[in-house]
Amino acid sequence: MIDYWSHFKGVQLNASIDATGARDRYIRYPSNWERIVEIFDKLNALPNVNMQIHCTVQGLNMCVMSELFDWIKSKGLRDDQIYLNILNHPESMNIRALPTELKTQAENSLKDYLHIPKVSDTIKYMWAEDWHDKRWKEFVAFNTKADELQKGNLLEVCPEFVGYV
Numbered sequence: 001m002i003d004y005w006s007h008f009k010g011v012q013l014n015a016s017i018d019a020t021g022a023r024d025r026y027i028r029y030p031s032n033w034e035r036i037v038e039i040f041d042k043l044n045a046l047p048n049v050n051m052q053i054h055c056t057v058q059g060l061n062m063c064v065m066s067e068l069f070d071w072i073k074s075k076g077l078r079d080d081q082i083y084l085n086i087l088n089h090p091e092s093m094n095i096r097a098l099p100t101e102l103k104t105q106a107e108n109s110l111k112d113y114l115h116i117p118k119v120s121d122t123i124k125y126m127w128a129e130d131w132h133d134k135r136w137k138e139f140v141a142f143n144t145k146a147d148e149l150q151k152g153n154l155l156e157v158c159p160e161f162v163g164y165v
Contacts, residue, residue: 002046011049014083015040019061020071026157027060029150044075051077057122058087059139062095062106063160069113084118086125092138095122096131099164103127140165 005011017036018027025031044051053072057065072082087093098106103126113119143154143165155162 002043005046005048008048011046012052013043013049014052014054016054016056017068018056018058019064020067022157023061023064026146026150026152026154027058029146029152040075044077050081051075052081052083053077054083054085056085056087057095058093059095059098060093060143060158062098062126063102063109063158065106065119066109066113069116079116082116084116084122086122090138090142091131092135092142094131094135095126096129097135097139098126099132099136100130102160102164105160136164 016028017040018024021033024033024036040051043049053068055061055065055068061068069082086095091097095103095106106126107123110119110123146152147154154165
């Protein structure tokens with residue numbers, strides 16, 4: 001297919017990437033981060049291809065969005081090549097379900113990234129409602145089951161949750 005792209009003036013590719021490394025694998029099991037990077041680099045190097053990262057912001061990545069933004073910048077992408085989409089369902093994985101302390105941690109980690117489109121709006125959305133009391137037990141149960149089925153370890157991949165699950 002890539003051979004055909006040379007016949008076009010431009011090709012827009014949107015890559016769904018929610019985190020880096022082991023966290024990406026945890027969120028998008030059974031993804032392979034090294035393979036994602038390899039393919040991304042190959043496509044991003046094509047002269048007529050415009051890459052955009054579409055990230056679904058959720059409880060599992062909100063506290064470390066800065067790591068993804070730094071990776072994106074290291075690949076030479078501009079801020080306008082980042083698109084943030086807030087996960088709505090299941091509500092237990094929504095950023096509004098995070099404990100207050102983790103919301104504060106997330107906001108503080110994003111202070112240097114407020115120039116990226118939708119980052120400020122995402123922070124405002126996170127604080128607009130508190131779903132922790134009604135949804136946190138579901139978050140824990142969901143990820144406990146995911147760990148069991150995928151032989152994963154939430155606390156190893158997302159250490160910010162130590163003391164909360």
